Amino acid sequence: MPKSLAGMRGSITRRSLLKTSAAGAAALAMPMIGGRSAYASEGSAYAMELWEKTKADLAAMGDFRKDLNIHAWEGYTEEPVLDPFASQVGATVNPQMLISDPAAVNNLRSGGTSTWDVINLNNAWQRKELYPEGLITPLDKEKFKPLYAMNTPGFQWPYLWAMDQGGNELLGMIQRFGPSGIGVNTDKISRETVEKGGYMEIIEGAKGQYGILDYENWVIMHTCMAAGFSPFRKHTEAEMESYRELIFKLFANAKKVSDDQAALARDMITGEIVAVIPGSVYSVSAARFEGETQIESVMPEDGIEETKTAETPKGKSGITWIEVTSLVKNPAPTPLAEAFLVYCHTPEAAYRVAAKAPGTLNPIVQMGSPDVLSQFTEDELEAIQWGEDGQWLETLLGRCIDFDINPDYAAMHDLYTEAKRSRG
Amino acid sequence: MTDRSLEPTMVGAPAYQGEYQGKSRDEASRKSAGLVAERLKRFSGGAGMWSAVPLGLLLLAGFFGPLLLVVLYSFMPRGSFSPIGWPTLENYRDIVEQNFYISFGWSLAMAVVATILLLLIAYPLAVTMVRLAGKRADIYTILIAAPLFVAENIRLQGWSLFFDKAGLLDGASESLFGAGTGSLVGNVPIVVFGLVYVYLPFMLFPLILGLTNVAPDAREAASDLGATRFQIFRDIELPLASPGILIGTLLCFVLALGAVSEAKFLGKGVVIPVVQDIDSAFTFGQNWPRGSALSVLLILIAAAAIVVVMRRVDIDRMFTRR
Numbered sequence: 001m002p003k004s005l006a007g008m009r010g011s012i013t014r015r016s017l018l019k020t021s022a023a024g025a026a027a028l029a030m031p032m033i034g035g036r037s038a039y040a041s042e043g044s045a046y047a048m049e050l051w052e053k054t055k056a057d058l059a060a061m062g063d064f065r066k067d068l069n070i071h072a073w074e075g076y077t078e079e080p081v082l083d084p085f086a087s088q089v090g091a092t093v094n095p096q097m098l099i100s101d102p103a104a105v106n107n108l109r110s111g112g113t114s115t116w117d118v119i120n121l122n123n124a125w126q127r128k129e130l131y132p133e134g135l136i137t138p139l140d141k142e143k144f145k146p147l148y149a150m151n152t153p154g155f156q157w158p159y160l161w162a163m164d165q166g167g168n169e170l171l172g173m174i175q176r177f178g179p180s181g182i183g184v185n186t187d188k189i190s191r192e193t194v195e196k197g198g199y200m201e202i203i204e205g206a207k208g209q210y211g212i213l214d215y216e217n218w219v220i221m222h223t224c225m226a227a228g229f230s231p232f233r234k235h236t237e238a239e240m241e242s243y244r245e246l247i248f249k250l251f252a253n254a255k256k257v258s259d260d261q262a263a264l265a266r267d268m269i270t271g272e273i274v275a276v277i278p279g280s281v282y283s284v285s286a287a288r289f290e291g292e293t294q295i296e297s298v299m300p301e302d303g304i305e306e307t308k309t310a311e312t313p314k315g316k317s318g319i320t321w322i323e324v325t326s327l328v329k330n331p332a333p334t335p336l337a338e339a340f341l342v343y344c345h346t347p348e349a350a351y352r353v354a355a356k357a358p359g360t361l362n363p364i365v366q367m368g369s370p371d372v373l374s375q376f377t378e379d380e381l382e383a384i385q386w387g388e389d390g391q392w393l394e395t396l397l398g399r400c401i402d403f404d405i406n407p408d409y410a411a412m413h414d415l416y417t418e419a420k421r422s423r424g
Numbered sequence: 425m426t427d428r429s430l431e432p433t434m435v436g437a438p439a440y441q442g443e444y445q446g447k448s449r450d451e452a453s454r455k456s457a458g459l460v461a462e463r464l465k466r467f468s469g470g471a472g473m474w475s476a477v478p479l480g481l482l483l484l485a486g487f488f489g490p491l492l493l494v495v496l497y498s499f500m501p502r503g504s505f506s507p508i509g510w511p512t513l514e515n516y517r518d519i520v521e522q523n524f525y526i527s528f529g530w531s532l533a534m535a536v537v538a539t540i541l542l543l544l545i546a547y548p549l550a551v552t553m554v555r556l557a558g559k560r561a562d563i564y565t566i567l568i569a570a571p572l573f574v575a576e577n578i579r580l581q582g583w584s585l586f587f588d589k590a591g592l593l594d595g596a597s598e599s600l601f602g603a604g605t606g607s608l609v610g611n612v613p614i615v616v617f618g619l620v621y622v623y624l625p626f627m628l629f630p631l632i633l634g635l636t637n638v639a640p641d642a643r644e645a646a647s648d649l650g651a652t653r654f655q656i657f658r659d660i661e662l663p664l665a666s667p668g669i670l671i672g673t674l675l676c677f678v679l680a681l682g683a684v685s686e687a688k689f690l691g692k693g694v695v696i697p698v699v700q701d702i703d704s705a706f707t708f709g710q711n712w713p714r715g716s717a718l719s720v721l722l723i724l725i726a727a728a729a730i731v732v733v734m735r736r737v738d739i740d741r742m743f744t745r746r
Binding site (some may be wrong): 103109255272414 | 522
């Protein structure tokens with residue numbers, strides 16, 4: 001730890017004790033996801049102190065570029081998150097929301113490094129593509145490592161997807177995450193039915209009654225899971241043939257195909273469709289927050305064979321995503337980029353990233369900190385399928401493998417587009 | 425009325441008239457070429473030309489630069505993120521081998537049907553507005569143009585909510601008649617409806633412009649000479665308004681060919697227009713060369729339509745009303 005920060009740790013401990021007691025009983029009885037490390041409060045106090053120090057440093061720094069360009073998913077592009085940052089550091093923030101991870105990666109590859117300062121993508125891109133290609137800059141490990149004390153137990157330091165492949169460099173901060181499976185109107189098909197029947201319960205059992213949430217790479221990934229194998233490795237010819245058959249069936253049997261998650265959630269509410277593939281907490285949480293709690297993200301119990309182990313005898317059927325926010329290797333960098341990452345760890349900003357994005361609410365890893373968790377209302381926790389002490393979310397996550405890069409993506413995407421066109 | 429307004433025109437004109445027109449065009453082209461050469465000669469030594477060169481080059485680069493990039497990319501191998509490399513035809517081969525004919529076919533078919541419907545709907549409306557000519561016409565113009573100030577996606581989303589299950593129409597008919605309409609989205613006719621709705625102003629205003637070429641005196645003279653209303657429409661109104669008709673048709677066809685939101689918001693994936701394939705190739709597909717090759721083919725189709733139409737339109741006459 002740098003000397004400038006070393007002095008903070010003593011005060012952090014004293015503050016954390018006070019904050020822990022003030023956080024109340026809600027924070028004390030939390031298991032895995034809902035649980036917290038012994039240093040959770042210490043982490044949030046550190047975040048606050050680091051943020052104060054960062055602001056002071058910026059004020060003393062003098063001349064630097066005062067505009068910050070952010071290319072990110074919606075959690076980081078809206079006023080509730082950006083305005084407090086901009087006003088506190090006197091910056092102009094220019095956000096642009098992502099339309100897809102691959103598109104953003106291509107943007108950086110084709111010269112976007114001169115435009116963007118901060119990039120926020122689902123895990124694996126930074127570790128496997130952006131950093132090896134020299135498109136992002138590692139973070140100051142000593143500065144950011146103590147922030148991991150805020151995280152829930154599954155996301156403690158060193159977290160795989162935030163590190164480079166050698167395990168030495170910290171490539172970004174982690175925050176929003178979520179499990180992805182099947183979106184279901186449980187008034188029409190029970191959760192238990194989908195858990196037992198899996199993807200085929202919808203693709204064949206609800207033929208003509210389900211929608212496809214057309215986030216293309218996610219449709220491909222879930223089709224692989226439904227076909228019985230991981231999307232995140234090389235595939236045999238037989239597997240490619242299984243994938244081809246299933247993706248054509250998936251599109252042929254679907255009633256609606258849309259990239260508008262809100263429209264599909266609405267269709268589930270009205271009974272126009274009974275389910276959506278893929279359906280994650282991300283895509284159903286807004287409807288749930290509006291009181292439509294019959295709309296759920298459901299994860300089949302029986303997973304793919306290759307994930308069945310002694311610890312997880314039923315294997316895994318869904319996919320977990322976690323966003324990693326990194327510093328773009330901009331030839332004219334601004335210190336505001338790193339400051340923004342620090343700011344996002346402050347309990348209030350972290351809560352806003354989770355709960356104030358348009359059209360979606362999501363869990364964040366910093367919910368391991370009582371200072372963060374205590375800000376969520378009951379309705380918000382219900383929306384993200386938190387459950388009793390985080391158990392529901394923990395169960396969903398337990399049935400998921402981590403998002404990764406699909407080495408056969410190009411061939412599979414060709415088949416995906418052919419299947420989609422064949423609807424017409 | 426000028427003599428020109430009674431010149432034989434292309435719509436419904438016999439073959440010998442077409443030949444006559446061809447000769448006129450050739451003469452006009454020669455004259456124009458001579459004029460241009462003469463002006464260039466005078467211009468070339470002047471400071472004006474040299475001053476205009478930078479802006480001219482900038483405009484040329486701005487127009488042709490992106491097109492050139494797209495063409496270059498279309499010959500690059502998959503996975504290229506630079507337009508410079510060893511060229512290949514694999515993208516075009518893939519397009520032929522895969523079922524892209526479906527999305528091209530749907531885009532073309534829907535564009536043709538929507539353009540025909542737009543003509544049928546907008547023509548009587550344009551005639552009415554030209555004949556009203558005055559304050560009421562202004563009000564109608566504002567009413568028709570006003571939606572253009574609202575983003576297309578928002579307007580289409582509004583229609584989606586109107587036609588969808590539990591939407592305004594379904595709810596109202598349920599409430600009034602005891603039986604709802606159910607969902608009326610997710611089919612091809614509703615996509616065509618969306619195209620017609622969005623592109624109506626793009627057909628209407630050129631038609632109005634074209635119809636203002638039809639002097640009321642010409643109609644009255646034809647009527648005095650015993651022409652029926654249909655004959656006046658066929659032999660006077662239609663030929664004189666044809667530049668506007670052709671421009672409107674061209675505009676709407678090209679715009680509808682490149683439309684994607686209607687199929688997304690109202691079609692709900694029932695058909696995939698080719699622009700959705702292009703978008704997919706550039707974004708999720710990470711396949712810029714494929715997207716570029718599809719774009720080149722779409723540009724060629726649009727360009728062919730433009731060439732066919734523009735050979736029949738005298739833009740100069742249309743806008744100067746000579």
